[in-house]
Amino acid sequence: GDSVTQTEGQVALSEEDFLTIHCNYSASGYPTLFWYVQYPGEGPQLLFRASRDKEKGSSRGFEATYDKGTTSFHLRKASVQESDSAVYYCALSDLGGSNAKLTFGKGTKLSVKS
Amino acid sequence: NAGVIQTPRHKVTGKGQEATLWCEPISGHSAVFWYRQTIVQGLEFLTYFRNQAPIDDSGMPKERFSAQMPNQSHSTLKIQSTQPQDSAVYLCASNWGQDTQYFGPGTRLLVL
Numbered sequence: 001g002d003s004v005t006q007t008e009g010q011v012a013l014s015e016e017d018f019l020t021i022h023c024n025y026s027a028s029g030y031p032t033l034f035w036y037v038q039y040p041g042e043g044p045q046l047l048f049r050a051s052r053d054k055e056k057g058s059s060r061g062f063e064a065t066y067d068k069g070t071t072s073f074h075l076r077k078a079s080v081q082e083s084d085s086a087v088y089y090c091a092l093s094d095l096g097g098s099n100a101k102l103t104f105g106k107g108t109k110l111s112v113k114s
Numbered sequence: 115n116a117g118v119i120q121t122p123r124h125k126v127t128g129k130g131q132e133a134t135l136w137c138e139p140i141s142g143h144s145a146v147f148w149y150r151q152t153i154v155q156g157l158e159f160l161t162y163f164r165n166q167a168p169i170d171d172s173g174m175p176k177e178r179f180s181a182q183m184p185n186q187s188h189s190t191l192k193i194q195s196t197q198p199q200d201s202a203v204y205l206c207a208s209n210w211g212q213d214t215q216y217f218g219p220g221t222r223l224l225v226l
Contacts, residue, residue: 032213043118043205043217044157051213089157093213101147101170102207102215104157 002027004090006105013080013112021075021108023064023090031092033057033066033073034102038087047075047088082114116140118218120206126224127196135191135221139208145169146189147215148181151203163189196225 007022025031032051036044048057053068062077073090090105119138127133139146148160150173161171163183174181178196183189193200203222207215 034214041219043207043219045217046214049214091157100213101159101162101173102149102157103159106156 002031002092002094002103004092004103004105006090006108008108009106010109010111013110015081015112015114016079017112019075019077019080019084019110021088021090021110023073023075023105025071025073025090025092027092027094029094030068031094033064034089034091034093035062035064035073035075036089036091036104038089038107044089080110080112082112085110085112118206118208118216120204120218120221122221123219124222124224126226128226129197130195133193133196133200133223133225135193135204135206135223137189137191137206137208137218138187139189139206140210140216141187143208143210143216144186145209145211146183147207147209148189148191149205149207151205151220152201157205160191193223196223198225201225 003026005024034049035047038044048059050057050066056065064073064075087107089107091102093100121136145164147162150158159173161181166183178194181191203220205220207217209215
């Protein structure tokens with residue numbers, strides 16, 4: 001079945017550090033890829049998505065590029081802020097898109113200190 | 115514009131009791147999804163409905179768990195004879211035909 005692997009379980013950074021969270025996926029079809037962010041006491045909220053090879057998604061200074069060749073969708077941000085502290089999930093949706101279930105990675109907890 | 119509404123936000127039950135969780139999707143959305151979130155397993159898909167019809171329940175435990183969507187404005191997840199291992203955050207999400215899902219805040223279920 002489909003799967004998503006996030007290498008980092010926890011990341012601790014200082015403000016203005018560069019962030020990379022690695023995400024690799026395995027899917028039988030051509031999935032849409034997502035990054036979601038979850039704050040304490042809330043449900044996950046969409047950061048951005050990408051649906052085709054080489055497409056770059058971005059939001060709030062975060063970005064990731066869909067790479068079908070390496071089956072990756074790594075999250076990056078050039079300069080993190082304390083307010084970016086949260087749990088980040090990489091996810092995919094297969095079966096041609098609309099109304100298909102999401103398969104999530106295990107999540108990466110980002111802690112940023114000022 | 116209200117987001118996905120889930121009630122109750124917190125529920126404590128004794129082992130063996132029944133728990134019913136409610137979800138009100140965003141108005142106009144045609145699909146409702148249920149997920150379970152635990153520290154160990156992370157976010158797991160349970161089941162989903164489209165236009166109130168059950169489409170995929172491949173993630174639902176075969177016993178004690180059931181879900182319904184009697185009308186377009188709400189869905190319920192029922193757990194019979196709750197067990198401590200059912201303790202989790204249960205998340206509901208909805209969408210209207212795009213693949214982006216919008217999540218509610220979740221119901222935190224604790225089974226003692």
